[in-house]
Amino acid sequence: MGHDLIVFKTETDAYGTNRGFVYQYLKTLIQWLKIYSNNSTYERIFCEYEDDTKLLNEEKNTVRFTQMKCYSTVFNLGHSDIKKSLYNFFILYRMYPEYDGYFSFETNSRVSSRDYLLDEWTKAQSTLSQNTSLLGKCIVEIRDILNEAIIETRDGLITGLSKKIYKLETNAKRITKKIKDQKAAYNNEIEDLKQKANDVLSSIADTEVLSDFVTRINWHFDDIDAEKSVEVLKSEALSYITGLGLTYPPNMIFGRLVSEIVFKSKEVTPEARCLDCSLMRGILAETETEIKSKVDQSILEQFQDIMNRLDSGFEDVSMGIEAIKTAVERIAPASQTPLPLEYIDLPDTDTFEPEKLQEILDKDPDKQSNLERKIKKIVENEIDETEQVKFLVQVATELRCRYLLFLQELKVSNRHNTYSNVKTLEGKVKYECTTSAIKLKRVNDLNPIDFWSSFQEELVSLGKQFNLRVNKDIDKEIVYAQMYQMAAECHLKWHKEVATK
Structure with a gap:
C-alpha cells in the first residue's frame, strides 16, 4: 500500500512564533549538529515533512520520524497529542515498509504520575521486546488508540465525500452524464477508502505487526520546565557549535543555523526542506558579512523573549x-x-x-x-x-x-x-x-x-x-x-x- 496511505495521515505541520516553535527548531538544530559532528554524509533531515522531522539514512536504509512537543503539563497515553502522534507514526510505519523505521516522541515534560503503563514503558523501552508482559499491555493500549483513530478518520473522509454526492444530487436541475461520472468517482473514492481502512485495521489486529511497531517507538521525557527547556537546548546547541572550533563567535553561527532551519521549513516542496552535512559545510564557509545578512532577527527575538520570561514562578x-x-x-x-x-x-x-x-x-x-x-x-x-x-x-x-x-x-x-x-x-x-x-x-x-x-x-x-x-x-x-x-x-x-x- 505504501504512500497510498497518505490520505490517512494527520496534519502535523505547524509554523508559529511561540515557545513550541522555538523548542522544535532547537531540537532540529541539535539533530543537524550531531549529523555534522559525526560526519554522517548519508544522513539527511527533512523539516516539517510527514512529521516535525524525518531523518533519512540511505546507506543504512533507516528512517526516523520525530514529534517534538513543549508543554507545561504532564503527558499520559490518553493525551490527545500522544494519541495523534502514535496514529501518525503507525501510518508512516505502513508507508515505509522498505525502510527500517523508528519513531520518537520528544518533550520537555514528563509522564503523569497517574499513568503507570507509560511510565513503565518509558523506563523499560530499551528491553521492551524481552518483557513480554509489559509489551502485551502496550500492544493492547496502542491497538485501542489506533483503532479509534483510523475509524474516526475513515468515517470523517467518507462523510465529506457523501456530502459532495448529496450536493451534486440536490443542486442539479437534471442528472447529466458529467454529474453521473463525478458521483461514480466519489463512490469509487469511498470504496477505496473503506478498503484501505480495512487493510490498516487488519494490520492493527495482527499482534506480530503491532509488536514490531511498538518496539520501534522511543519516548524522551526530559522533565524540564517548559520555558527553561529553551535555555537548556540553546546551551546544548552552543556547546556543539563551540566544539567545531570556528573563528566566528558561537552565537553568530547559532543565529545563522537557526535562521536556515526556518527558511528550509517554509519551502513549498518537501524535498527542498533538507538539512545535511553539505549544507552545513557551505554555511560554515560563508564570510562574516554573508552570515550576518542571512540571520532572521525576528526568530532571535523570539528566543530572547522566552529567555526574559524564565522567572515565571507560579x-x-x-x-x-x-x-x-x-x-x-x-x-x-x-x-x-x-x-x-x-x-x-x-x-x-x-x-x-x-x-x-x-x-x-x-x-x-x-x-x-x-x-x-x-x-x-x-x-x-x-x-x-x-x-x-x-x-x-x-x-x-x-x-x-x-x-x-x-x-x-x-x-x-x-x-x-x-x-x-x-x-x-x-x-x-x-x-x-x-x-x-x-x-x-x-x-x-x-x-x-x-x-x-x-x-x-x-x-x-x-x-x-x-x-x-x-x-x-x-x-x-x-x-x-x-x-x-x-x-x-x-x-x-x-x-x-x-x-x-
Whole structure:
C-alpha cells in the first residue's frame, strides 16, 4: 500500500512564533549538529515533512520520524497529542515498509504520575521486546488508540465525500452524464477508502505487526520546565557549535543555523526542506558579512523573549487558572456526522443574581469548605496563599454554583434530554474523581500542582470522547464545574492526607 496511505495521515505541520516553535527548531538544530559532528554524509533531515522531522539514512536504509512537543503539563497515553502522534507514526510505519523505521516522541515534560503503563514503558523501552508482559499491555493500549483513530478518520473522509454526492444530487436541475461520472468517482473514492481502512485495521489486529511497531517507538521525557527547556537546548546547541572550533563567535553561527532551519521549513516542496552535512559545510564557509545578512532577527527575538520570561514562578497553577478564564473556547465538534450537534453550555454569570449563588453556598457550607481546603492544598508547602489562589477559589466556587443552578433550570424548563446528557457526563467525571482519590493512596511521591494540572486535562479529554459518542457538544466549562463539584463532595483529592497517629 505504501504512500497510498497518505490520505490517512494527520496534519502535523505547524509554523508559529511561540515557545513550541522555538523548542522544535532547537531540537532540529541539535539533530543537524550531531549529523555534522559525526560526519554522517548519508544522513539527511527533512523539516516539517510527514512529521516535525524525518531523518533519512540511505546507506543504512533507516528512517526516523520525530514529534517534538513543549508543554507545561504532564503527558499520559490518553493525551490527545500522544494519541495523534502514535496514529501518525503507525501510518508512516505502513508507508515505509522498505525502510527500517523508528519513531520518537520528544518533550520537555514528563509522564503523569497517574499513568503507570507509560511510565513503565518509558523506563523499560530499551528491553521492551524481552518483557513480554509489559509489551502485551502496550500492544493492547496502542491497538485501542489506533483503532479509534483510523475509524474516526475513515468515517470523517467518507462523510465529506457523501456530502459532495448529496450536493451534486440536490443542486442539479437534471442528472447529466458529467454529474453521473463525478458521483461514480466519489463512490469509487469511498470504496477505496473503506478498503484501505480495512487493510490498516487488519494490520492493527495482527499482534506480530503491532509488536514490531511498538518496539520501534522511543519516548524522551526530559522533565524540564517548559520555558527553561529553551535555555537548556540553546546551551546544548552552543556547546556543539563551540566544539567545531570556528573563528566566528558561537552565537553568530547559532543565529545563522537557526535562521536556515526556518527558511528550509517554509519551502513549498518537501524535498527542498533538507538539512545535511553539505549544507552545513557551505554555511560554515560563508564570510562574516554573508552570515550576518542571512540571520532572521525576528526568530532571535523570539528566543530572547522566552529567555526574559524564565522567572515565571507560579506557572503551573496560573496556567490552570488561565484555562478556566478562557473556558469560553468551545470544544470543536469532532464528530463528522451530518446531523446537527446540540451545544450545551453553562449560562453566563449575569444570568444568575449574586443572591442565587449565595443560596447554594449557604445551603451546604461544608461542601464549600471542602473545595477551598483542597484548592489551598494544591500549593501547600509551595508558596503562601496569594491573590492567585484566592482568585482560583473564586472561579471554582462560581463555576460550581452556576452548574448546580443550571441543573435546576434544566429541570424546571423540562429540558429532560439535555439534563440527562449532562448528568451522564457528571457520572463519568464522578467515577474518574473517585478512582483518582483511591489511586492517590498508592502514590508515595505526589506533586499536587502536577496532579491537578494533568487531571484537568484528562477530564476535558473524557468530555470530548463523551461528546463523540452521543453527538453532543458539552462545553469544557461544564467539565471543570463538575470537577469542582466532585471536590466539594469529597470525590476528588489533589493531595495526600497526612496520616495522624
